Amino acid sequence: MTHLLLVGAWPELAARLVGLPGRVTLLQLEGMPGGSDLTAYGRWAADLVTARWDQPAEILDIAAGLNRRDPLDVVAGYGEFALPAVAAISAQLGIRSVPGPVDQRPGKSVQRTLFAAGGCRPVRHLLCSRPDEVRAFVEAGPAVLKPDLGNGSLGVFAVDRTDQMEQGWRWVRGAGLGAVLAEERLSGPEFSVETRSVSGLHEALMVTEKFTSGPPHFVEIGHVMPARTDVDELKDEAVRALSALGHTDGPAHVELIRTDDGPKIVEVNRRLGGDRIWELLQLSTGIDVLRQVLLDALDPKPAAVGGDATAAAAIRFVHGSEAMFANGLPARPAEPIEAVEGLIRWRWEPTTYHRRLGYVLTYGADPTDAVGIAEQVCKAFPGYSPAGTV
Ligand SMILES: Nc1ncnc2c1ncn2[C@@H]1O[C@H](COP(=O)(O)OP(=O)(O)OP(=O)(O)O)[C@@H](O)[C@H]1O
Ligand SMILES: [Mg+2]
Structure with missing residues (x-):
């Protein structure tokens, strides 16, 4: 029977281990961005181990120990922050990985080069080490500046004119996620x-x-x-x-x-x-x-x-103003929404991630329906602004 090492499960994913035809060991990463409950649903795994997310040597040691006791066939991770561990474990143990095959997780500019070589529609881009390189790029047309190793829309900045360039440069550098990539907008x-x-x-x-x-x-x-x-x-x-x-x-x-x-x-x-x-x-x-x-x-x-698709589903995030966030609201909807037809759930899960306060999840006969219901529910939250106050 296949022995799978699953890295960085969240509760809903770990719940899918029930009834799975294989032996799964769960490696939860303590302190992983975005959170990873260390124990939730660990009971459905054959075994549960933990390692610190920011300690690659510790992660490899633990994986090697597991492999000696009960050889692993495959290592998998399905969330952004599990991927470096999956790549390192697969390379060290010489086992199959998901995603596979492992790579050096190239930055966005290397990805762009590979896309063009593979016949994708070209997108003008330049990895910039100095602001004057960005200036020359922006002079040729509207651009988006972003960190080469970015995620979560951190450090992304649209620059239409050269006088916005310095602000954009500072914004991208401030994210601390690698070099500044300029792309055609x-x-x-x-x-x-x-x-x-x-x-x-x-x-x-x-x-x-x-x-x-x-x-x-x-x-x-x-x-x-x-x-x-x-x-x-x-x-x-x-x-x-x-x-x-x-x-x-x-x-x-x-x-x-x-x-x-x-x-x-x-x-x-x-x-x-x-x-x-x-x-x-x-x-x-x-x-x-x-x-x-x-x-x-x-x-x-x-x-x-x-x-x-036989139906439609939508998610809308509720973003808060600085004040809403600072006051640590859990804002309640101003009018009752529990009985709104098509509302599956709303959750108040405040995160500093672009001041996202929570989400609304809806279900409808078609996408316009699902989006309409989500907007209707969002409007019931005091201070909600459709474009997000971001
Ligand atoms: N070249 C571009 N032209 C126009 N819009 C862009 C371009 N690059 C990025 N964007 C916009 O910025 C968003 C974030 O960019 P990107 O997906 O590259 O960064 P990210 O940090 O990985 O984002 P996320 O993790 O939120 O998906 C995109 O979803 C898109 O709306
Ligand atoms: Mg993206």
Whole structure:
């Protein structure tokens, strides 16, 4: 029986270990950004071990010890902050990994070069070591500056004119996430393609429509599934990008903007989409993608599992003003919302991440319905602003 080492589970993922045909050891990473409950649902794993997230040597020691006792066949992680540990363990023990194969987790500029070589639509970009390089880039057209190793929209700044350049440079450098990458500013609606890859065969499971606060920082404010757009070109470009990176196994969350010249890649994340996108996928299609990716890791079978959406689901984030956040509200809705038809749940989970205070999750017959219900519920929160106060 396959022995899987799962790194960095969250409660809903760990709950999918129930009824799984394999032996799973759970490695929880203490202090991991975004949080990782150390013990929740550990009881469904064959074994539970912990290591400190920021101690790579400790993580490798623990994995090597486990492997001596009960040899591991595969190591998997499905969240951003588990990926460095997955790559290191796979390389050291010489075992299969998800995402696979492991790589050096190239920065966004190297990814751009690989996408272009793999036939994706080109996006002008330049890794800049000095502000005057950014200036020359911006003179050629509107740009987005972002950290080469960024995530969570940290340090992203749109620059339309050269007089905004210095502010943009400082903003990106302030995030402390690597060099400053300047990219051509892509205009158009934004989407993500949720994919599943097994032994080099890619399946686009669903296209998600994404809402952001727009320039200058493009903070995510919500998602709806299925996307209200023609999805074929988006799926094709996403699959091209996965092949270009050499990705063969595991879920991915591929972000794109549909420009007048067709869909162009924003970035590829070789993991499940965050923001409960896996729950939207289950609500709109019935596919339990969390269970599916665990099955794929245990027993890779490239057969397609997807199907068309039979319903729609949306998530909206409630962002707070500085004052709301500082006062530590749990603001309650001003009017009762519990009985709103289509509301699955709202959660108040304040985080300093762009002052996000919580989320509203809804279900509808179609995407417009699901988005409408989410907006209706959000408006019931005192101080809610649709564009996010970010
Ligand atoms: N070249 C670009 N043109 C237009 N918009 C862009 C561009 N690059 C990034 N953006 C916007 O900024 C957002 C964040 O950029 P990106 O996804 O590269 O950073 P990130 O920090 O990895 O974000 P996240 O983790 O939130 O997905 C994108 O979702 C998009 O809205
Ligand atoms: Mg992104």
